[in-house]
Amino acid sequence: MGNRTPLYDNHVRAGGRMVDFGGWDMPVHYGSQVEEHHAVRGDAGMFDVSHMTLVDIQGPQAREFLRRLLANDVDRVREGRAIYTAMLNEQGGILDDLIVYKRGAEDDYRMVVNCATREKDLAWMKEQAGNFDVAITERPELAMLSVQGPKARERLAGLLEGERARQVREMKPFRFAMEGDWMIATTGYTGEDGVEVVLPGEQAPQLWEKMASAGIVPCGLGARDTLRLEAGLNLYGSDMDENITPLEANMGWTVAFTEGRDFIGRESLERQRESGDHARLVGLILEGRGVLRSHQTVLTEQGDGEVTSGTFSPTLGESIALARVPAGASGAVEVQIRKRQLPVRIVVPPFVRNGDKAFQET
């Protein structure tokens, strides 16, 4: 038996097909992955993401510590905002990708990291914290629900009162607010509008059932994966790992080369950025029938690349993928699928944004 979130019984009652995910028993779907996917694109869906690891970084040197630890710069945003970033090793390889919520500019931050990398991340953070005056505290007692889709805010707000309802209705994207023992954030992993609610685990089942009664569709990890891939968002362990740098993972925009800031991995990244000949993570659209899958070989004039995540896109009705290809590859190339070489186009993700086709041709 794996770890269980506070919502385990709710998933089972709702017909969730439970699978092991990074040591957690999680629902992969509740009947139809595709219907759940469409619910998020067209209306509202909810995901239990309580398996993710929440870590509070607090203390007089929290800001300084994070400016050393993370490739993005927490100084880029104001209090009450969130920032997406990678945590790198000295070689510039990605140890994990994460979101940081800036609660107090100097001394109070919250991070959400991947569950599969939990132990490695915590060990690395504690090692790097060395001489910094910070406390690193995991918050396993908190649950996290992600409510996503064009009607997500309206449906959730209807269940809440006062300031919580107002925040859910009005908050701009990539912000958050602490409301009593809840944290309400306008973040997500689907390419749709929506909110994420962090709350004490014991309150999660009641909120989940109320949301289900309000027409918010329970969605499993399967739909979460097709939604994030359509949104062009990377998955740790598939599209990036310790041997891949942000520049090779289409995450250059999450690296802040702020002058004088000595973040871990900076030197390696600067060398790579100057040479410019590194591989790139791009989008692929399959021409015709079939399904792109991870590890298929991409054949380009510049050399071979590899599909890192592939699926059939329920929104577009065609197969899409993220792939790592040599510098300079663009336009029409081929992918080896079993015995056949099929034509694909290299595009710039995201594939889908707010329910509509969004990619650009190269």
Added chain:
Amino acid sequence: MSEIPGELRYASSHEWVRLEDDGTAVVGISQHAQDALGDLVFVELPEQGETVEVSDEVAVVESVKAASDVYAPLSGEIVAINESLEDSPELVNQDPYGDGWLFRVRLANKAEWGELLTADQYSEQLENEE
């Protein structure tokens, strides 16, 4: 419990087979197999006229989450394929034993039919897998 029609035979790799009067057999995947795969989005079928041997990888069924091989439960020549799956792979989910059939094979060796699992045997296998 999955639906397992008594008149069909089964391969342990979850294909079903229906013997027709004309010496051909229709092949599909079981209710259990389609349910485990989830929503199908693509089916790659063999070529008509192709000759296959028992346990050859003869087709691929792909759901949103994964690709899965279909093995030939019998040897022989592929005499027909279900062309409607090209546009409607979801037929396999909706009607695995009917409109969701995959291909029809002319048996090269009728003795192979006897080696397939009966509905009871297949049912027992599924129970043991759970």
